[in-house]
């Protein structure tokens with residue numbers, strides 16, 4: 001329950017509407033409760049008048065009864081209409097507030113997601129992020145809206161109706177109320193089971209969705225390994241499980257209404273039996289009896305809703321807990337601090353880095369200074385920590401501990417405005433990701449003003465050697481990518497990602513193995529362009545191949561997370577065995 005206190009700020013924010021809403025709940029109840037009184041008065045009056053008929057057989061009396069019935073009928077109708085209007089406004093306020101809170105919460109989560117760091121995204125699957133934003137938020141909405149509304153309604157109905165019942169007949173009231181707690185408790189139990197059943201079904205459904213998604217994403221692999229039937233069987237057994245969970249829920253559902261009707265019927269029976277005796281004794285008029293039956297019916301729904309709302313509140317509390325988990329997750333870094341202005345160097349000072357959940361450090365005691373204007377090459381065996389190193393340089397991982405080991409002109413990364421840093425950074429990650437937009441939009445992605453200069457675009461396209469690919473695409477650079485468009489080859493993707501970085505004209509470039517899928521001839525051309533392009537900038541270039549490394553002023557060789565050597569191409573050829581082997585194997589390849 002404590003988790004839901006978080007929502008109080010929203011209840012306060014929309015306090016005025018909530019108060020109006022509760023006022024309408026009260027009004028609705030006052031009008032509802034006046035219907036039974038009108039029924040009693042009307043019925044008793046008509047009964048009195050009907051005694052005259054049997055006595056005198058008078059047509060005048062019949063028309064009198066008719067008039068009474070008409071007058072009370074119109075009265076009841078008017079009350080019902082006013083009550084309907086109140087109910088309309090009750091929903092217009094309380095349910096609208098819940099929608100507003102839903103909107104606020106979704107935005108809040110979305111904004112939070114933007115501020116969370118790499119390590120968070122490694123831990124949580126995309127599906128989880130989405131489900132907390134959709135399902136959990138909608139569970140919480142059910143608490144703010146329907147749960148609060150029905151709860152307020154229940155309280156007012158109880159106060160108003162029970163007060164009137166006690167006024168009419170105290171002992172009968174107690175008898176009538178007797179089965180109600182049983183009703184409420186059993187509905188609570190059934191709702192809880194229904195929620196649980198629903199949860200299990202949802203889980204199984206997301207399981208099925210996830211595995212279907214993976215199957216289709218990997219359909220080529222599945223077919224090429226001839227694994228279709230295995231996957232079909234797996235899908236079928238997951239479907240079976242889904243079906244059986246649904247059947248279980250259907251049984252519980254089937255129990256729900258008959259049980260409610262039974263308990264309601266029981267209460268009505270008690271009223272009619274005991275009330276009838278009171279009428280016989282003369283302590284009660286027939287009007288009273290009718291009034292009581294209506295009261296009872298008015299009480300049933302709130303009592304039933306008590307069980308239901310309790311289950312809703314429990315569900316919302318669990319969801320809010322999941323939402324709070326994300327809302328309180330540590331953010332990447334506050335966007336505050338000094339602007340990024342590179343004047344001398346970027347340095348790593350005895351940086352050791354271990355991935356969460358790993359025992360071995362991916363980087364060990366790295367000290368390194370990248371001078372302004374320098375191009376630094378990074379090479380080393382696969383898994384030696386190259387990507388980890390450049391990700392840290394590109395500020396992708398950010399625990400406050402690591403930042404103190406990364407310095408810009410001697411200032412710790414912690415004190416630098418991250419957004420400003422990113423504005424000056426152009427990063428090509430090893431695993432390229434392109435959006436399902438046009439190629440041009442993908443390249444212009446990082447341009448903040450939104451409008452890319454055609455000339456700049458062409459230059460970047462040329463530098464990344466994309467020009468010769470353009471005729472292949474039906475609409476040139478305006479061709480859509482992704483599911484609704486064309487797919488690019490691995491090398492094309494890499495070059496689009498490179499153009500996207502280059503067009504930024506950044507101060508600091510980080511290129512992680514961005515030419516690995518490009519043929520040697522194109523690679524050579526790109527490197528020629530790159531060395532021009534990077535002339536006035538600082539850059540870190542990761543590569544397994546010698547060609548891109550040659551454009552670097554200095555090259556570091558990583559081995560199991562440590563720097564095993566630093567030097568120019570010539571120096572490393574002299575003294576670094578790994579580098580010499582790399583060079584030899586590759587020159588052999590080209591001869």
Ligand SMILES: Nc1ncnc2c1ncn2[C@@H]1O[C@H](COP(=O)(O)OP(=O)(O)OP(=O)(O)O)[C@@H](O)[C@H]1O
Nearest residue numbers: 122355358362381382383384385386387388389430
């Ligand atoms: N997100 C991660 N979580 C845990 N461990 C990781 C993660 N990413 C990389 N590692 C581990 O850290 C080590 C260094 O990986 P890294 O990706 O930096 O290597 P690399 O030098 O870039 O390799 P490659 O040449 O294959 O790209 C490896 O042992 C790898 O298994």
Ligand SMILES: [Mg+2]
Nearest residue numbers: 386387388430
């Ligand atoms: Mg890598």
